[in-house]
Amino acid sequence: MSESGHGFFGQRVRLERISRRRALHMGPLLAVFVWGTVVLYVLLFVPDREGLVLCSFKHLTGVACPTCGGLRQASQLMEGNVWGAFLTNPLLLVAGCAVLAVLVLRLGFGRTLHLELSDEARRQVWLWAGAVFLANWLYVITWVG
């Protein structure tokens, strides 16, 4: 159900109420939990992490993938170095915060955000998102490795 109080046709942003059943995705949540556990295990119990590569893309091609640097980022965050974590993979940190906000919105408040864009606005958003994604990937390949 729409929360913003305007008509449902003309809205650009809608905060929609969703059921708990829809808010919970057990499979992906379990995968994220396993991923978090592995990252925590590596950070806590694997002292020599220099040669560790958990990315199949890097294994195959030797080139960093757009999300490479996650382990180093988590390590920096655990040390309280937010700026260092940001420099490791800027887009990954921003995307991670956005995903966390969505999770809190869904699981904590039972709401989901809907963006309704015109075709032109949607095209612009995709163009900018693609450009930012490629720029971030180039940065990761060049500076982070």
Add this chain to the structure above:
Amino acid sequence: MPELTCTHCGASNALAEDQAASAARCIRCAHPLDAEAELRYYIAQGAHIQGPYLASRVRELIAEQQVRPDMQFSLEGGAWRPGPECPELFPAPAAEQDVPAPPPPLPPPLPPLGQVPGTPSEEPRSERHYSTDAPPPTPVAPSTQLRPHRGTLILVLGICSLFCFLPGIIAWVLANEDLEAMKSGAMDRSGEGNTSAGRILGIVGIGLWALVTVMELG
């Protein structure tokens, strides 16, 4: 010859041996005979007709007071009925069922259905101009009210997940939601194949990541 009683009007419907109940409709009120199927309504306000909307959507619009009992309602292919004659949409309170209420004062003229008051009129989505005396059209084209699918995006994310972990999670979540929306009739079903494929690729990608991790740590 199998017979099915309409859950909406109680009419008895004889089905041919080779006729599937899931596709059949009541001969009297055009209500789907399959109990699982959700009703779709056209809504008329004066000469403006919009729809079809799923019954659940109509109830939401009623709750938001965008749809009122003084409007006319029609099931797909059925006769027009005012709100009070649609108890499935406007259930009468138990205390008021026996005592007829005095007629309410006429409401002020409403903007066209779906238009936000005070905002410029937007391009109508599925607005048609017919007389409410005439039977409603038999809709065959998919409703323009359906949300567009994100099959291509999910498929791309699924393919990316073969190399990275994160896109797999996003593809999996989006695909779960979209497949549910398609099942409930709220989203365009033409992207169902891509959505399902993206979901499977996302799961496979996450599995691959788990394999690489085990090999690397092992």
